[in-house]
Amino acid sequence: MSRSAQVRAQAARIVAQVVTNGRSLDALLADARGGSPQERGLLRSLCYDSIRWYIRLDALLTRLLTRPGQVLEPEVRALAIVGLCQLLYSDVPPHAAVDETVNAARVLKQPRASGLINAVLRRCQRDGAKLASAVDRDPAVRAAHPQWMTAALNADWPQRAASMLDANNQRPPxxxxxxxxxxxxxxxxxxxxxxxxxxxxxxxxxxxxxxxxxxxxxxxxxxxxxxxxxQDAAAQLAAHLLGPAEGDRVLDACAAPGGKTCHLLELQPRIAELIAVDVSKERLVRVHENLQRLGLSATVVEGDASTPERWWDRRAFDRILLDVPCSATGVIRRHPDIKLLRRPEDIPALAQRQRELLHQAWGLLKPGGRLLYASCSVFRMETTAVVAEFLTAMQSARDVTADRMKEVGLSQDDALTPGHAIATGTAGMDGFYYACLEKLEG
CATH class of the missing domain: 3.30.70.1170 (Sun protein; domain 3)
Structure with a gap:
C-alpha cells in the first residue's frame, strides 16, 4: 500500500482518537513518529484541518450517506472526514484525495468500507455545493463551532463574533x-x-x-x-505590561511552558530574582529547556499557585504574572480540538479556579507592586467578570491597564472592561485578555 494511503489512515486514527476518546491533537501528533518531512507535514495538515472543520464536515457527511442515521465505525467516519477535508479545504488534487483515501480504508483493515468512502467522496464532488448550502443554514455549523460556543461568543462580542469565528478557522500566523x-x-x-x-x-x-x-x-x-x-504577539504583550524594573523580585505563577518567563528575563536582564512556579512537573521540563536554550536563569519550582504556603518563602514580590488556566478559546486556531473537547460546564469551574488563584496571588504582592492577570480565553466569565468581582471585593486593588497600555504605546480596547481584551484576529494576534492591577500603599 502506498505511503500516501498510510498517511491518510494515520490521520483518520488520530482524528478518531480526538473525537471519540477526547485525546489532545498536539499530544497525538507528538507521538506520531517516522515518515519523511513531507509525509509528516501532510499528516499535520490533514489532522489540523479535519479537526478545524470537523463540525461542518460531519454535518455534510450525514447528508452524503445513502442511509439516514447510518452508524459508522469511529475510524471509518474519521477517514470520511479526512477525505472530505481534502476535497473542500486543501490543494490536494481531487483524484488523489479520492483514490488514496479509499486505499486508506484497507490500511485501517476496513476493506468493506472502501466502497462507502468512494461513494461519499464521489457524491461530494457531484452534489457537495448543494448539500453544503443546506447544512450552512445553521450558523454554528457553517462556522464549524459547537452551538454553545457560538452563542457565548455572540453574547460576549456581539459586534465581533463573526470575525472571531472566521479567525478561529484560519491557520495561525x-x-x-x-x-x-x-x-x-x-x-x-x-x-x-x-x-x-x-x-x-x-x-x-x-x-x-x-x-x-x-x-x-x-x-x-x-x-x-x-x-x-x-510566540504570538498577543502573548508577548504580557512582559511589556508587567514591566519589571531593575532589582525587582518577580513571580511567574503559572509558568509552563516558559515563554513569558523567558520574555521577562530578556526584557529586563537586571531582575533580582524570577521564580517560575507551575503545578505540572512534566510541563516544567519545557521551562527548563527554554531557559537553557535562551541562556537565561530563573528559580523553577513545582507548586500550586493556589496553595503558596507549600512553596513560598514569605518574601513578597514586586511583580506577579498570573497567566491563569482557562478554556483557551482565544487560541483555537492553534489548537482546533478545543472546539471538540471543551464543554460549556467547564467554563464556570475554570472561572472559580481563576478567582482562587487571583486572591492567593494578591497576598504575595508587595504594597505598590503590580500583578498582571492574563488569560487566553475570550469569554467574559473567565476575564472581565473575574477581575471586576475582585476589584469590588479588594479595596487595595486598582486597575491601571489603560495607563500601562499607553505607556507601552498601545490604545485600550473598550469592548470588554475592566482590563484589556484582544479579539481573536486583531492585528493578526490570538485572542487574549490582560488586567494590570496595582496594590495601593498602606
Whole structure:
C-alpha cells in the first residue's frame, strides 16, 4: 500500500482518537513518529484541518450517506472526514484525495468500507455545493463551532463574533520573538532575509516579527543557540505590561511552558530574582529547556499557585504574572480540538479556579507592586467578570491597564472592561485578555 494511503489512515486514527476518546491533537501528533518531512507535514495538515472543520464536515457527511442515521465505525467516519477535508479545504488534487483515501480504508483493515468512502467522496464532488448550502443554514455549523460556543461568543462580542469565528478557522500566523539580549530586531531581520524567510509585519521595536509562512523552528537562523523564539504577539504583550524594573523580585505563577518567563528575563536582564512556579512537573521540563536554550536563569519550582504556603518563602514580590488556566478559546486556531473537547460546564469551574488563584496571588504582592492577570480565553466569565468581582471585593486593588497600555504605546480596547481584551484576529494576534492591577500603599 502506498505511503500516501498510510498517511491518510494515520490521520483518520488520530482524528478518531480526538473525537471519540477526547485525546489532545498536539499530544497525538507528538507521538506520531517516522515518515519523511513531507509525509509528516501532510499528516499535520490533514489532522489540523479535519479537526478545524470537523463540525461542518460531519454535518455534510450525514447528508452524503445513502442511509439516514447510518452508524459508522469511529475510524471509518474519521477517514470520511479526512477525505472530505481534502476535497473542500486543501490543494490536494481531487483524484488523489479520492483514490488514496479509499486505499486508506484497507490500511485501517476496513476493506468493506472502501466502497462507502468512494461513494461519499464521489457524491461530494457531484452534489457537495448543494448539500453544503443546506447544512450552512445553521450558523454554528457553517462556522464549524459547537452551538454553545457560538452563542457565548455572540453574547460576549456581539459586534465581533463573526470575525472571531472566521479567525478561529484560519491557520495561525507565525510570530517570532527576538531575544534582545543576544540580537537586535533589525539584525535578525537580515538573518531571516539571508535564509530566504520573509517578514511581513513587526511590533515592539522590531523584536516581534511576523513571517509570511510557518516553518520548522530549526529552519530559523540561530533558534538552537537562543536568538529567537516562537510566540504570538498577543502573548508577548504580557512582559511589556508587567514591566519589571531593575532589582525587582518577580513571580511567574503559572509558568509552563516558559515563554513569558523567558520574555521577562530578556526584557529586563537586571531582575533580582524570577521564580517560575507551575503545578505540572512534566510541563516544567519545557521551562527548563527554554531557559537553557535562551541562556537565561530563573528559580523553577513545582507548586500550586493556589496553595503558596507549600512553596513560598514569605518574601513578597514586586511583580506577579498570573497567566491563569482557562478554556483557551482565544487560541483555537492553534489548537482546533478545543472546539471538540471543551464543554460549556467547564467554563464556570475554570472561572472559580481563576478567582482562587487571583486572591492567593494578591497576598504575595508587595504594597505598590503590580500583578498582571492574563488569560487566553475570550469569554467574559473567565476575564472581565473575574477581575471586576475582585476589584469590588479588594479595596487595595486598582486597575491601571489603560495607563500601562499607553505607556507601552498601545490604545485600550473598550469592548470588554475592566482590563484589556484582544479579539481573536486583531492585528493578526490570538485572542487574549490582560488586567494590570496595582496594590495601593498602606
Amino acid at each position: 507565525f510570530w517570532l520573538r527576538v531575544n534582545r539580549r543576544r540580537c537586535s530586531g533589525s539584525d535578525y531581520r537580515e538573518k531571516l532575509q539571508a535564509a530566504g524567510l520573509e517578514v511581513i509585519d513587526s511590533w515592539f521595536d522590531e523584536h516581534t516579527l511576523l513571517l509570511s509562512r510557518a516553518v520548522d523552528v530549526h529552519e530559523l537562523p540561530g533558534f538552537d543557540s537562543g536568538l529567537v523564539s516562537v
